[in-house]
Amino acid sequence: MIHTKTYYQIEVDTGNDRLLLEGPVTSEDLASLDFHEDLTAFRPASQQHKALIEIADLPEGRVLIARLEQMVIGYVTFLHPDPLERWSEIKMDELIELGAIEVIPAYRGASVGKNLLRLSMMDDAMEDYIIITTEYYWHWDLKGTGLNVWEYRKIMEKMMSAGGLQYYATDDPEISSHPANCLMARIGKRVKPESIQKFDQLRFMNRFMY
Secondary structure, three states: OOOOOOOEEEEEEOOOOEEEEEEOOOHHHHHHOEEOOOOOOOOOHHHHHHHHHHHHHOOOOEEEEEEEOOEEEEEEEEEOOOOOOHHHOOOOOOEEEEEEEEEOHHHOOOOHHHHHHHHHOOOHHHHHOEEEEEEOHHHOOHHHHOOOHHHHHHHHHHHHHOOOOEEEOOOOHHHHOOOOOEEEEEEOOOOOHHHHHHHHHHHOOHHHOO
16 A cells, blocks of 8 residues: 655744744655754664655655754654564554654754644545554653653653554553553554454454463
């Protein structure tokens, strides 16, 4: 199931600047832009820039960005789950993962992440997908924000809810390893009941192991 990726853009006034939020962007567009050196939550900025270019080239891959002129200061990605993760154990073309969302520290608190998620869901094609995100506390910038895990999780839940994602229970061992970790998902309006059933099987695989 490969859908046309409909491009959207919005402007966000942060009080100091006007940011352009746009996407899904092409790999060529991404390659032509500068990538802020503070986008290091997952890997060094230059490597993350390269990774986003590769994601944008995937048939299902979507990268939406926030930029100040030619400088990318935030992004969100969507792609099929990693083949090594539980979420790929049942082959589902209609299951995509919100793989990463990041905004540089200077623009946190300006609703950039929320607006990137809202922009992502403007595309009607998203109604054909189950979108998941796995939130692990060890990915969170607790040191930089000074928040504890519960305060940070509350912020993450609020941001994800802007994109229509909500909490779903699971027995996934990695998520279950800490009570602050969680699975969130958005089930599109046109997702078939049998696909929802497969998703439920993925969420609770351990019950079938006995």
